Amino acid sequence: MIEHFGVPERNKRKPAPVDLLIATILSQNTNDNNSYEAYQNLKRKYSDWNQLVKAPLKEIEKTIKKAGLTNQKAGAIKNLVVNLSRDNRLDMKFIKKMDNKEALEYLTSFKGIGIKTASCVLLFSLYRNVCPVDTHVHRTLNRIGIVNEKSPEKTFLRINENLPEGIAHSLHTNLIKLGRGICRPTNPDCTVCPISDLCAYPEKKHSKSSKTKEKRLFIAR
Template identity: 55%
Template sequence: MISNKQQLIKDVNKLLIKKFGIPKRNEKLPDPVDLLIATILSQNTNDKNSYQAYTKLKKKFPDWEMAARAKRETIEKEIKIAGLGFQKSTAIHSFLNQLKKSKSKISLDYLINSEDQKILNELTSFKGIGVKTASCVLLFALDRNVCPVDTHVHRTVNRIGIVDQKTPDKTFIELNDKFPPKIAHSFHTNLIRLGREICKPKRPNCPACPLLKICEFPEKTTETLDEAKPNNFMLLDNVS
């Protein structure tokens, strides 16, 4: 039986596709290690800066074994443009070395046939890897029907009334409990676009929102604002 939550997710997905279209995806799934490192770089910055940092890092270290052997400071230097250089370089360097130590090589291919929850548990067991990063690997590198929850997804699904949670990790659990099949990528990606362009943190532009009629947010705005410029570049769909 389809629950109200599942139906609401499907309705939201349809309305967002009508507004923004079906989001483009990488033609070829990226390597899970590449994707995980790109996700670390994407934290607290925009996709343009994190893409530049990722490209620079890959150029310096075409092979992640080299990055694992390098000094953490060298990684920090390459990724400066993405901000939080110390934290991000520590997370990347530590992840690469933990993986190398436990599996003797830097590859996540051993996870490819595992179940979603097992992969989440395994990835979050690495020090410095959280639920958001692990769920991005599931969706973008392993093509699983899992919806990661970043700040935009957390804000919008709570405003719309799909979930009622205070933290992104709790939102992730409630949102992904029986998530409707096949739509996680378009739902996730278009919600990020909605959050960037219309349902902004401080002042949502509700009159311009395709979800106006079904959204349950009690503080909907009534004054029409200028529509923001399209902002649809997604780092994680451009990792290669």
């Protein structure tokens, strides 16, 4: 996948954990453009996350309308900042001292924050070797045959059991590219898949190279 997609670049500056948490909550069940616009609207409206503590929930919902599921997402964001602010921990610097298991358990203790959102904080904000699993990563890993799990949460646990050091960012990012552009939910384009020869998906189409070989064998006969 690195040969096909390249090595994904990292942000020059690590995003603050709370910023990434809020951005990832907004990204749930919507596209990147909508979630980004909702996040920017939130930042323009509230220059400091502490302002969200006293902000009316309806006002937050209106501000993030572009991201959809406004009741659910506004509630999760409000709950997060209220609890962090109450303990004077809104900068979330303390999380850097936690190991991966502790950090995941702490973050998922908040309403509306699941394992995918929490693991995104570990990968993108703390630069930990943790591979988040969304629907694209779940689908591709199961089709390839690396795991055989029914849910993204179970795929996450399996894939991160013995993940080689230093590959999480590249693996996660390139699997998403693979899942969005090639290994689509319906009508996957196996003919251009860079790992088709390794894939165990029973319904995969023959690659171009395989078709060429079959044609040559037929002519030779």
